[in-house]
Amino acid sequence: MIWAAIVIAIAQVAVFVVLAPLVVGVMRQVRARLEGRAGPGVWQPWRDVRKLLRKNPVRAQGSSGMLRAGPVAVLVSSLLLCVLLPLVGTIPFDLIPSDLFVIVSVMLIGVVALALVGLDSGTAFGGMGSSRHMTVAALVEPTLLLSVYALSIPAGSSTLSLIVQARLDTPEIIISPVSVLAIVALAIAIMAETGRLPVDNPGTHLELTMLHEAMLIEASGRDLAWLELGSWLKLAALLGLVANLVVPWGVVTDFGAFALLLGTVTIAAKVLVLAVLLTVGEVFLAKVRLFQVPELLAGSFALAFLAVTASYLVA
């Protein structure tokens, strides 16, 4: 079983490293087409990363080692997320289970590393972006924990692999009110965590509104490539998680060559479809004011909390 878990983990990392830039490219292209622009094509993020990886980074004078280590930490935390989440298959490692708290703390490592990178260059924008980023992160973490906790109650385990497995075995719990509330709360939290509309606008560099871009503004060359790839991987992996929670069919539960191929193809299709849906939804959304972001996140927290209470009260 341990070999099956390792093969699936390698497959997940390989698939998502190829898929993540493509997902971002598809999202940008769909948005461009919906806005009446031609768009740069779906492979543009890949070309950007390749170009950036060939360039040496320019770092601010007096910056510490955090500026070197931070981008790598962001990338590693996202890769670890790809290893642990049940994306292609639900066969878990025995030693490191894809437990809810493990996942959230791995995500937190990336968040903190990114905030430190923003602070380290010592510019006003970087510090502003980091402070906003940490504010949002502090509000998002409880929602993430609570919503996955609500999903874990019917499955009887806080391991994400087992939750997906339980939803595959008994599909009627997918449309139960608890699950729907928790998925909505989780979706809002993930939109905030990955810096999508309505919390952050990924396509702008306007100083009044940007969160994520403000931290990357001083990064260049290789550093920028790692940071971008890390955030894309995180977006793709979390989209994959939501897709597997809503439509669990196709994940590998019994290890085999054909099952692995099927799992790879279905997860790629699910993530791409979800990304297109997300982009189409985003076209109709405007970014909310920064001071109203806590209101939105408190709303999602309340939804997650109601999901937990409802699952205890009713079921």
Added chain:
Amino acid sequence: MTDTLYTQLVGLCTGTLLLTSALMVWRHSLLASIRLLSAQGVALAALVAVIGAQENEAELILVSLLILATKGVALPWVLAHQTKATIRTIEESPRLNPTAALLTVTLLTILAYVVVSRLIGLGTSVGSHAAPIGLAMILTGFLLLITRRRARSQLIGFLLLDNGIATVAFLTSGGVPLLLELGVSLDVLLVVLILHVFTGRMRHKFGGTDVDQLRELHD
């Protein structure tokens, strides 16, 4: 009806009731609150119909139709009976900001759960297990009554309170006799009509029903 289906349907209805109550606290616009109230009335009627179908009581089905007519259709229609253009612009500015209000709702839900489990004990039946949701709706109704400034938004809080009382009644004891239910429903309809006429006259006379500005007498 099988037991698992019954549990799921009761869960769906009570979940909708709780969700609409929380959303009423979240949204500021009056039109959205009225729509949520209508959805809540429909969910309550569905809950009563589910309980009636499980216990094979034709009377409860009749009561559910009555609830659908009054709480799902008539009351929201009375409240929204105004040109859509003016009602669309009415925005509430509550005393409590939405973040604090939403967190208060979660605390009230915990309180309801603790109180009900101490008071009657959560029995084995599905209905009494879901009873805390009714109490949570009552407490949320009180919260709306306290924190809203306008008379008509407070009216929505009052109706949420009434829905909560009805939910508790149906979940714990399988409902009240038809005659009583008919009386209570008509009573509430009448109260809402009178209050609505009052607020209309007050707005006509004084130009607003913000209770903060109604402290002194006007000539």
